Amino acid sequence: MQRTVALVGTDAVAEAMRQINPDVVPAYPITPQTSIVETFSQMVADGAVNTEMINVESEHSAMSAAIGAAASGARVMTATSSQGLALMWEILYIASGLRLPIVMTNVNRTLSSPVNIHCDHSDSMGARDSGWIQLYSENAQEAYDNILQAIRIAEHKDVLLPVMVMMDGFIISHSIDRLDLIDDEAAGKFIGTHKLENSLLDDQNPTSWGSFDGLHGYYFEVKRAQAEGMKNAPAAIKQIGEEYGRISGRPYSFFETYKMDDADLALIALGSAAGTMKAAVDELRAKGVRAGLLKLRMYRPFPSKELAAALSHVSTVAVFDRSDTLAGELGGPVFVETRSSFYDAEKRPLIQNFIYGLGGRDLNVDLILQAVASIKSNNLVTYLGVRE
Amino acid sequence: MAIKLSEIVKKTDHLAGGHRLCPGCGASIAVRQILLAAPENSHIVVSGATSCLAVSTAIYPYNAWRVSFIHSAFENAAATISGAETAYRALKKQGKINKDTYFVVFAGDGGTYDIGFQALSGMLERGHRALYVCYNNEAYMNTGIQRSGATQLGTWTTTSPHGEKSSGKAENRKDLTAIAAAHNIPYVAQAGIHNWRDTFTKAQKAFQTDGATLINILAPCQRGWRYPMEKTIEITKLATETCIWPLYEVEDGIWRLTQKIRNKKPIREYLELQGRFSHLFKPENEGVIDQLQAFIDKQYERLLERCGEK
Numbered sequence: 001m002q003r004t005v006a007l008v009g010t011d012a013v014a015e016a017m018r019q020i021n022p023d024v025v026p027a028y029p030i031t032p033q034t035s036i037v038e039t040f041s042q043m044v045a046d047g048a049v050n051t052e053m054i055n056v057e058s059e060h061s062a063m064s065a066a067i068g069a070a071a072s073g074a075r076v077m078t079a080t081s082s083q084g085l086a087l088m089w090e091i092l093y094i095a096s097g098l099r100l101p102i103v104m105t106n107v108n109r110t111l112s113s114p115v116n117i118h119c120d121h122s123d124s125m126g127a128r129d130s131g132w133i134q135l136y137s138e139n140a141q142e143a144y145d146n147i148l149q150a151i152r153i154a155e156h157k158d159v160l161l162p163v164m165v166m167m168d169g170f171i172i173s174h175s176i177d178r179l180d181l182i183d184d185e186a187a188g189k190f191i192g193t194h195k196l197e198n199s200l201l202d203d204q205n206p207t208s209w210g211s212f213d214g215l216h217g218y219y220f221e222v223k224r225a226q227a228e229g230m231k232n233a234p235a236a237i238k239q240i241g242e243e244y245g246r247i248s249g250r251p252y253s254f255f256e257t258y259k260m261d262d263a264d265l266a267l268i269a270l271g272s273a274a275g276t277m278k279a280a281v282d283e284l285r286a287k288g289v290r291a292g293l294l295k296l297r298m299y300r301p302f303p304s305k306e307l308a309a310a311l312s313h314v315s316t317v318a319v320f321d322r323s324d325t326l327a328g329e330l331g332g333p334v335f336v337e338t339r340s341s342f343y344d345a346e347k348r349p350l351i352q353n354f355i356y357g358l359g360g361r362d363l364n365v366d367l368i369l370q371a372v373a374s375i376k377s378n379n380l381v382t383y384l385g386v387r388e
Numbered sequence: 389m390a391i392k393l394s395e396i397v398k399k400t401d402h403l404a405g406g407h408r409l410c411p412g413c414g415a416s417i418a419v420r421q422i423l424l425a426a427p428e429n430s431h432i433v434v435s436g437a438t439s440c441l442a443v444s445t446a447i448y449p450y451n452a453w454r455v456s457f458i459h460s461a462f463e464n465a466a467a468t469i470s471g472a473e474t475a476y477r478a479l480k481k482q483g484k485i486n487k488d489t490y491f492v493v494f495a496g497d498g499g500t501y502d503i504g505f506q507a508l509s510g511m512l513e514r515g516h517r518a519l520y521v522c523y524n525n526e527a528y529m530n531t532g533i534q535r536s537g538a539t540q541l542g543t544w545t546t547t548s549p550h551g552e553k554s555s556g557k558a559e560n561r562k563d564l565t566a567i568a569a570a571h572n573i574p575y576v577a578q579a580g581i582h583n584w585r586d587t588f589t590k591a592q593k594a595f596q597t598d599g600a601t602l603i604n605i606l607a608p609c610q611r612g613w614r615y616p617m618e619k620t621i622e623i624t625k626l627a628t629e630t631c632i633w634p635l636y637e638v639e640d641g642i643w644r645l646t647q648k649i650r651n652k653k654p655i656r657e658y659l660e661l662q663g664r665f666s667h668l669f670k671p672e673n674e675g676v677i678d679q680l681q682a683f684i685d686k687q688y689e690r691l692l693e694r695c696g697e698k
Contacts, residue, residue, distance in 0.1 A: 016496035026471060052478040056535030057510030064507065070470025071458055074478055076471075092459050110506065110677035200456040200472055201479065202486040210459035218448055282554040338536055 002180040002248065005269075009172035010035035012140040012179055013079065013105050013165075018043050020259045022103075023074035026054035026065035032118045032169040033081040033107040059084035063091035063102075070100035071209050071328030073199035075151070078102070082123045083107035089094060089127065092314040095162045096226065098209060101154030101194075103164040104132075105147065106320075110359045118360020119169040120127075122323040127335050130148065131226055133163040133233055134300035136270040138256075140177035143167040145250055148182075152240045158232040168272040170360065182248050185290035190247060196357035203243050212299050237298055254303035256295045257310060259285065262368060263292030266311050266349075269320040270296050273356070277302065279319070280368035291372070296334065300354065304341040311342075316375060317351045320363075324355050331355070331381040350377060356384040391588055399424050400454065402432060408444040412617030414607030414624065415441045417581045419494060422603065423455070425591035431489040432456065433472050437465035437499030440530040440609075441523065450542065461505040465493045466511035466520060473516045486588035490595055491518035498528040500604075501564050505537075512571040512600045519594045520602045522564065524608035533612040536621045537562045541683060542668050542676040545612070550667040555676045560683050569638040570601040575601040577637040577646075580622040581608075582605035586635055586646050593639070606633045614663020626658045632680075633689040636695060641696040652688070655681045 007015065013036050017025070023204040028038040035259045043049050054069075055327035056062045062078050070076045082090065095102050106127075110120040123133060137143040143165060150163040154194075167173055182190070211337060213219045238253055245251025258278050260266065265284070267277050275356055284291035294310060296303075321332020330336055335353035340349045354371045358383060367385050374382060398459055404424035409416045419441065426432055432455035436442040442459045445452040460468045473491045480486065492622035493511075500522040506537040508520060527545045528534040533546040541560045544550055548557035569576040575597045577590040587605060606624055610617040627633035628647055632655060656677060659665035670674050692698045 023473065023482075024474050026467075026474070050478070050482060052474045052481075054474050056467060056470070056513065057506060057513070060506050061464060061467035061470070061510055064460055064467035065471030065474070067460050068458065068468035068473075069475040070471070072433070072475035072479070073474045073484075074471075074475035076475075090461060091464065098460075199487060200458055201476055201485055201487075202456070203489070206431075206454065206456040208446050208451045208453060208457045211446040211451065212443040212459070214443060214447045216448065258409075278476070287493045 001183050003112055003183065004178065006176050006177050007140055007177055008035065009140040009143055009167050010107070010174070010323070011039050012144040012177070013167065014039035014043065015181060016144045017077055018049055019122045019184055020052050020075070020077065020148065020191055021049045022077040023068035024054065024076045025051050025078060026056050026062045026069065027078050028059045028080070028084060029079045030055050030059070030060045030084040030111055031077050032173045032250060035173065036079045036107070037084070038107060040246045048189055054328050059087040060091060063088040066102045067091065067095055067098065067100060071098065071103050071199070072201045073196040075194045075283050076102050077104065077109065079105040081107040082111055084113060084128060085123045087132070092127055092130040092132060094210070097222065099160040099226070099229065101160055103147065103150045103165070104162065105143070105165050105167060105208060107167050107169045107173045114124045116359040117169070119171050120322045120358045120360065122257055124164065124166050125323045127164065128300055128333065131161065131163055131230070132300060134166065135163065135297055136299055137172065138272060138295060143178060143181035144181065144246065145252065146247065148187060148191060149240050149244050149252060153233065153237055155194055156236040156240070159229050159236050161229050163231065166271060171272040181388045185196060186247050190244065211279065233301050234298070234303065239378055252297065254298040254306055255310070256297065258293040258295070260292035260294060260310065262290055264290040264316065265292070265312055265316045266314045267291065267293045267318050267320065268296065268334060269293070270299060270334065271318060271322065275324065276363055277368060283365060283369060284372060289372070302337050307338065308341045308345050311349065312345065316376060318354060318372060319351060320354050320356055321358045324358070329381060331379060333358065347358055350375070352379065353381040354384040355381065361385050391585055396424055396588070400456050402411040403445065404452045404454060408447060409440060409500060410483070410611060412594065412610040412620045414525060414620055415523045418521065418605045418607040420588045421446060421581065421584050422591040423492070425588045426490055426595050427687065429490065431487045433458070433474065433489060433491050435465045435469040435493045437493070437495035437691050438462040439496040440500055441494055441496070443530065445604065451567070451653070455530065458533070462499055464507050465495045465504060467497060468509050469493045469518045470514065470516045471519050484534060487585055493520045493535055495522055496530070497522060497524040497526060498536045501537035502560060509571065512573050512602065515599050517572065517598060518600060520600070522602070522604045522608040522678065524604055525607055526561070527612050529609045529612045533555060538564065541680045544664045544667060550673065555673040556667060565604045568604070572641065573601060573638070574599045575639055577603045579605040580624045580628050580633055580635055581605055582621045582628065583647055590608045591638060612664065615661055621675055623658070625659055626653065626661070629653045630658045630684070632658060632684050634688060634689060634691055644695060645695045655684055
């Protein structure tokens with residue numbers, strides 16, 4: 001049985017966390033993530049979960065405590081945004097290097113400077129090479145669904161990597177949305193129990209974590225094994241997404257396509273912009289443009305082959321990035337990786353980049369239509385909606 | 389409780405020999421003295437900050453720890469142990485584990501006074517049941533002798549060298565032990581590796597305390613302090629006898645000297661044994677020793693007042 005509710009995105013995440021009932025949640029407040037830890041703290045205070053919370057003194061310590069708890073065999077979750085994720089940066093790599101299945105919600109917010117609390121993806125894009133799996137959500141429903149699946153993905157024996165679930169700040173986090181929750185029993189059965197090999201708390205078998213790779217040189221092999229976990233992730237993500245579909249009616253994969261079957265123009269986006277883009281696709285089709293949308297859910301690992309295959313029939317691709325690499329003419333990160341995905345394709349489409357929405361600048365249907373109308377062969381990267 | 393050396397020597401060291409620390413290193417002595425005081429038949433989880441200790445005792449695939457050990461990064465050993473200790477409480481509450489387990493941090497002075505200061509303060513304020521041990525050798529020795537917030541006035545280090553316009557470190561050290569005590573945690577102590585009975589007693593108290601505890605233990609580094617390796621204990625003893633490193637504890641807010649000094653020795657006797665202070669005896673650096681002596685005297689008088697000794 002599913003229950004239809006109206007929740008803001010942060011409460012949808014907190015509800016998933018209640019159903020998961022993690023052993024330990026170390027967390028630190030930051031706008032716009034704060035509502036997640038506030039709601040979850042109340043759940044702890046009300047005895048709705050067994051979780052031990054650690055109200056740490058920084059995000060750096062949040063991720064550090066998450067590592068200590070996860071290496072002790074606890075199921076660990078946390079949440080952050082923006083500067084908080086940036087402060088964790090050093091420790092993100094240690095979490096993935098130690099292969100600890102930590103699950104974290106990142107409520108996307110731009111990075112300073114200038115200081116700005118609104119949405120763009122510059123925070124999570126800065127962590128894209130940290131060895132974490134990254135899943136993006138279009139709405140509160142997907143954020144909730146992704147969190148439940150993230151537990152299974154992270155703890156999958158062929159993967160064992162931390163997972164970051166993204167949700168656009170304010171646009172999703174603070175907007176009321178209609179969504180369906182699976183019941184507690186189904187959620188509990190779906191996520192199952194967690195058993196860590198080699199826990200620090202195993203007194204019969206004391207273990208050593210994070211040893212120094214000083215004299216013999218195993219670093220490369222450890223990283224190679226980590227890369228293997230990431231290579232195994234797509235199969236696990238697909239299988240878990242299908243299984244989740246059977247209990248919820250909402251199957252998940254690497255990306256979602258909208259009106260792509262006969263499309264000649266493909267739009268690509270992550271997160272909440274996909275909803276606006278679906279409306280734009282409908283308008284374009286009403287005007288006779290065969291447009292479609294590919295909404296990326298799984299950004300790490302990047303589904304390069306699958307993406308190129310799904311778009312093999314289009315002549316034009318418009319990639320919408322909510323962050324910039326700030327690397328000269330290179331464009332946004334999704335654009336760079338999309339272009340790279342087509343390098344070996346038999347037919348390479350015209351691929352253009354639209355960098356939009358930095359610092360929370362609104363993206364509406366008109367702006368998307370304006371972008372599509374501007375596509376031409378010699379115009380690789382366009383800043384959309386900026387006052388030049 | 390009575391401490392019998394004949395009993396202690398029968399216990400298994402939790403840090404095995406064969407690690408790569410230097411001969412005469414104070415760190416391994418500190419670790420062994422403290423961990424030997426842990427209750428029998430208990431499990432221990434150690435969180436090590438990046439340090440000489442961490443990189444010399446757990447070099448993959450070798451490992452000198454007979455207890456569980458985790459190293460994550462430099463500044464987060466206190467946060468890491470906070471997570472482990474919380475996981476223990478969470479899993480114990482659910483009946484998934486039941487072994488008595490103790491949580492200990494070992495971090496150097498750089499990892500404590502400087503880069504790990506925030507995480508340490510957080511751990512103390514939240515009151516995790518964990519013992520934080522700062523093995524203090526008064527500089528960043530792992531990276532090659534750089535000054536830290538624990539380095540004393542006038543000390544030569546590679547980042548506080550003496551020269552035409554410098555007499556070594558220009559600032560006094562901060563008082564980390566007192567700062568820890570200001571968190572109003574149940575037990576804080578300052579110790580030295582020369583007085584094993586005192587250290588053992590303090591560690592026993594810390595292990596029996598239900599809450600966050602801290603021991604700041606002087607553990608000299610012969611390479612960084614520039615003295616012959618066999619003089620480690622002698623120099624630590626002199627640090628206490630000159631009162632540059634007095635031994636005391638703060639138990640439930642009550643300050644107490646644990647090694648009383650009848651005749652305070654002049655700091656010169658301590659300085660002249662160590663190459664890191666040799667420049668202070670040259671005419672151009674005249675006055676620095678007096679400044680340091682004045683600082684030590686003032687600090688010690690204040691400590692005596694706090695301990696109700698005057």
